[in-house]
Amino acid sequence: MTMTMADTAVSGPTPGWRNHAATLELVVTSVAAPARDIRSITFADPAGRALPGFVPGSHVVVHAGSHTNAYSLTGDGTHPARYSISVLRVAGGNGGSRWLHDELDEGDLVTVGLPRSAFAPVARARKHLLIAGGIGITPMVSHLRAADRWQRDAQLLYVFRESSAAHLPDVTALAGARAELFTDRASFAGGLGRALCSQPVGTHLYVCGPSTMIDVVVASAEAAGWPPSRIHVERFGMDALDAGDPFRVTLTGSGRSVDVPSGTSLLEALENAGASVPSLCRQGVCGECRIPVTGGRPVHRDHYLGSDEKQAGDVIMPCVSRANAGTTLEVPL
Numbered sequence: 048m049t050m051t052m053a054d055t056a057v058s059g060p061t062p063g064w065r066n067h068a069a070t071l072e073l074v075v076t077s078v079a080a081p082a083r084d085i086r087s088i089t090f091a092d093p094a095g096r097a098l099p100g101f102v103p104g105s106h107v108v109v110h111a112g113s114h115t116n117a118y119s120l121t122g123d124g125t126h127p128a129r130y131s132i133s134v135l136r137v138a139g140g141n142g143g144s145r146w147l148h149d150e151l152d153e154g155d156l157v158t159v160g161l162p163r164s165a166f167a168p169v170a171r172a173r174k175h176l177l178i179a180g181g182i183g184i185t186p187m188v189s190h191l192r193a194a195d196r197w198q199r200d201a202q203l204l205y206v207f208r209e210s211s212a213a214h215l216p217d218v219t220a221l222a223g224a225r226a227e228l229f230t231d232r233a234s235f236a237g238g239l240g241r242a243l244c245s246q247p248v249g250t251h252l253y254v255c256g257p258s259t260m261i262d263v264v265v266a267s268a269e270a271a272g273w274p275p276s277r278i279h280v281e282r283f284g285m286d287a288l289d290a291g292d293p294f295r296v297t298l299t300g301s302g303r304s305v306d307v308p309s310g311t312s313l314l315e316a317l318e319n320a321g322a323s324v325p326s327l328c329r330q331g332v333c334g335e336c337r338i339p340v341t342g343g344r345p346v347h348r349d350h351y352l353g354s355d356e357k358q359a360g361d362v363i364m365p366c367v368s369r370a371n372a373g374t375t376l377e378v379p380l
């Protein structure tokens with residue numbers, strides 16, 4: 048997964064913020080149900096102050112009842128007065144989306160993490176080709192807002208179920224004829240093939256949606272000759288993860304070695320061994336669980352570390368990242 052910083056500056060927290068451990072206490076100012084199983088929620092500062100800015104494609108971690116989940120911000124990131132997210136109800140998820148659908152009302156206070164950038168547009172790109180499936184449209188909405196604001200060349204392919212189309216009015220208003228809409232796989236496959244083969248040199252590709260769709264788009268792009276450095280992927284939290292290989296971790300502080308079986312996260316293995324590692328989202332997006340690595344080679348699966356940090360291999364987000372089968376990681380715990 049390639050992630051890059053955008054050229055748009057992110058402003059820091061506004062002075063005077065109640066900012067505990069990089070979180071904000073915000074009030075729900077509106078909720079809406081724009082499509083089946085989708086709830087759009089808007090947050091603002093209870094005192095009406097401006098919120099920290101964010102780059103396109105940013106997400107926030109929302110504390111939903113006893114759960115935390117990451118959601119893409121769909122508004123304009125320049126001096127925002129509000130943060131807006133759209134939440135798909137996930138029947139088999141961790142319960143966070145159900146809480147946001149069923150329990151949250153206007154006027155409620157919610158803890159929200161500061162915006163994180165993980166899927167920003169590349170400043171030097173000649174053109175931005177955005178491909179979204181279903182609720183994967185959410186980061187693309189902020190991309191389109193920024194493209195509109197900064198007059199960047201952007202094109203969107205959006206495939207969705209007719210009964211649960213999110214943000215269609217935004218897409219239409221922001222992209223107009225530069226948006227191609229699809230409601231069936233066959234026509235999407237045709238549009239994708241045409242789009243991948245007709246871009247000017249220097250175009251960057253961004254894709255977000257269900258894992259199977261992302262895999263198809265990335266494979267099609269690579270088959271069409273797109274270099275990996277121009278393909279940017281945003282996966283949804285746990286949707287991105289398979290059970291992973293079994294490996295071993297050595298806690299150099301105590302000298303103990305612990306097996307990490309397939310299906311158990313490194314974070315869980317460390318916790319089971321009595322190590323104290325702070326965590327928040329447990330989905331590789333918030334940055335809270337970051338720990339150093341002093342030996343072995345991590346397999347990074349998070350949405351938080353930059354590509355340089357991932358390449359250096361001396362830190363890991365143990366909630367999602369692991370190591371290859373049969374290898375050993377060393378952590379100074």
Ligand code: FES
Binds near residue numbers: 325326327333336
């Ligand atoms: S707990 Fe959030 S990145 Fe690991």
